[in-house]
Amino acid sequence: MGVLDKIYEIVSKDRVFTSKSDLYAYGFDASIHHAMPSVVVKPKNSEEVEEIVKLANEHCIPVVARGAGTALCGQAVPIYGGILLDMTGMNRIKEIRIEDLYCVVEPGVIYAKLNEALAKYGFFFPPTPGSGDVCTIGGMIAVNASGMRAIKYGATRDYVLGLEIVFPYGRVRFGSRTLKNSAGYQVERLIVGSEGTLGIITEATLRIAPLPEKRAVALASFNDVVKAGEGVASIIANGLLPSALEIMDKVCIQAVKKAMGIDLPDAEALLLIEVDGKEKVVREEIEKIAKVLERKADKIEFTDDEERMAELWKGRKGVLPSLSRYGEDMISVSLADDMSVPISKIPIAIKEFQKIAKKYGIIVGTYGHAGDGNLHTKVLINPKKEESWKDAEKAVNEIYEVVYRLGGIASGEHGIGITKAPWLNGDVATMERIKKAIDPNNIMNPGKMMQWKKGIIAYLRYK
Numbered sequence: 192m193g194v195l196d197k198i199y200e201i202v203s204k205d206r207v208f209t210s211k212s213d214l215y216a217y218g219f220d221a222s223i224h225h226a227m228p229s230v231v232v233k234p235k236n237s238e239e240v241e242e243i244v245k246l247a248n249e250h251c252i253p254v255v256a257r258g259a260g261t262a263l264c265g266q267a268v269p270i271y272g273g274i275l276l277d278m279t280g281m282n283r284i285k286e287i288r289i290e291d292l293y294c295v296v297e298p299g300v301i302y303a304k305l306n307e308a309l310a311k312y313g314f315f316f317p318p319t320p321g322s323g324d325v326c327t328i329g330g331m332i333a334v335n336a337s338g339m340r341a342i343k344y345g346a347t348r349d350y351v352l353g354l355e356i357v358f359p360y361g362r363v364r365f366g367s368r369t370l371k372n373s374a375g376y377q378v379e380r381l382i383v384g385s386e387g388t389l390g391i392i393t394e395a396t397l398r399i400a401p402l403p404e405k406r407a408v409a410l411a412s413f414n415d416v417v418k419a420g421e422g423v424a425s426i427i428a429n430g431l432l433p434s435a436l437e438i439m440d441k442v443c444i445q446a447v448k449k450a451m452g453i454d455l456p457d458a459e460a461l462l463l464i465e466v467d468g469k470e471k472v473v474r475e476e477i478e479k480i481a482k483v484l485e486r487k488a489d490k491i492e493f494t495d496d497e498e499r500m501a502e503l504w505k506g507r508k509g510v511l512p513s514l515s516r517y518g519e520d521m522i523s524v525s526l527a528d529d530m531s532v533p534i535s536k537i538p539i540a541i542k543e544f545q546k547i548a549k550k551y552g553i554i555v556g557t558y559g560h561a562g563d564g565n566l567h568t569k570v571l572i573n574p575k576k577e578e579s580w581k582d583a584e585k586a587v588n589e590i591y592e593v594v595y596r597l598g599g600i601a602s603g604e605h606g607i608g609i610t611k612a613p614w615l616n617g618d619v620a621t622m623e624r625i626k627k628a629i630d631p632n633n634i635m636n637p638g639k640m641m642q643w644k645k646g647i648i649a650y651l652r653y654k
């Protein structure tokens with residue numbers, strides 16, 4: 192009996208996909224990479240995942256988990272083929288325990304759907320990635336996603352209390368349903384950020400938080416992007432803790448205005464600052480932030496109008512897709528796109544990135560979660576021109592040199608996959624030892640992170 196027949200014994204035929212068009216479509220995520228799986232399987236429970244992974248292990252077949260496929264570094268692209276597990280069929284919210292501050296979910300639950308369910312109780316799951324309307328909890332855990340509100344609320348890692356995981360040798364549980372846990376190795380934490388290279392998450396117990404009573408926003412315009420960066424550092428140095436502190440440079444502002452028609456000032460840079468909490472506290476904090484920025488910003492708009500705040504956030508979340516409509520024949524590619532630097536180094540980092548862009552004659556749009564030092568620099572290139580890729584690669588290499596020189600790190604939230612593999616830091620040999628101990632046949636998302644040894648312009652989706 193062939194492997195496909197054995198798969199049909201585990202999962203019903205209507206949840207197994209083998210047509211060329213399906214395999215082609217499942218070969219993409221939101222990165223520059225593409226490769227087709229041999230078969231796609233859509234499990235509906237942990238038992239099915241366990242059976243499939245055991246079968247794959249017996250036959251040394253690669254297994255790649257996929258949530259919504261919004262990863263930006265090729266994490267969900269099955270570069271060596273094999274079985275692609277579409278986890279979106281496991282999308283039940285199993286439990287919401289407000290009095291115990293946790294919920295239990297399957298990995299295919301969409302972030303926004305979980306928050307819709309929690310909002311009924313006045314609670315939320317805070318990490319807030321820009322892709323939150325579509326991305327799954329499993330994908331968020333596997334990449335340690337975070338977003339606009341990480342400055343105050345932290346990243347996905349800070350909310351994972353327990354996990355059920357399918358390793359090649361079987362299904363196991365780690366962590367607890369308690370807020371505190373000092374009992375042994377915290378393997379659940381190791382799984383966060385492992386990008387599907389160790390096991391498949393089949394259930395997650397997540398900490399939740401009460402929704403703030405009030406939110407208000409300040410939009411500060413600057414005639415110099417470095418001044419905006421200095422503004423960020425001053426807000427933090429003054430002991431203020433906004434719930435979001437985002438930066439957008441001129442390229443990003445113009446891209447959003449052009450593509451989305453959103454009303455933003457024509458500035459060199461903008462800071463979008465959100466404060467949340469009790470009404471009185473929100474008012475006081477916004478006033479303090481205004482005082483800190485008074486000498487640096489040209490203009491500051493304040494609003495607590497829900498419609499205007501929603502418009503401003505829509506604009507901020509729309510930067511990434513808007514950049515691909517910035518110029519003729521140009522698209523925005525995620526290369527060096529989410530490095531983190533110490534907060535005080537933001538002005539110098541932005542200045543250095545601009546110098547590098549000028550040197551190679553390329554356009555780089557910089558935006559991101561400046562409040563926690565996490566910058567997104569999207570490179571705009573013509574994907575049909577080889578020269579364009581080469582220049583981008585050289586520029587990106589130099590960008591990472593700057594990042595490490597400033598004490599930063601290659602990825603603050605999007606992960607490593609293929610696109611950032613050459614700049615992964617830490618002791619790679621230890622990572623390989625952990626991988627080998629759990630996955631000796633190297634079937635779990637092989638070839639990613641520390642295993643990717645080639646350049647980044649590989650398995651390109653652009654032919």
Ligand SMILES: Cc1cc2nc3c(=O)[nH]c(=O)nc-3n(C[C@H](O)[C@H](O)[C@H](O)COP(=O)(O)OP(=O)(O)OC[C@H]3O[C@@H](n4cnc5c(N)ncnc54)[C@H](O)[C@@H]3O)c2cc1C
Pocket residue numbers: 220221255256257258259260261262263266267278298319320321322325326327328329330331332333334335336337338339386387388390391392393511512604605636
């Ligand atoms: C427009 C846009 C905006 C974005 N904004 C942000 C942002 O603000 N912050 C941020 O952090 N990221 C952001 N991202 C990146 C991406 O959305 C996140 O990394 C997200 O968490 C990925 O979730 P997903 O469900 O799409 O996972 P996928 O892309 O499907 O998978 C990502 C990785 O997780 C693994 N995986 C998925 N499910 C499982 C599972 N059950 N078990 C084990 N491994 C699994 C996959 O193998 C892969 O390695 C953005 C992407 C886009 C396109």
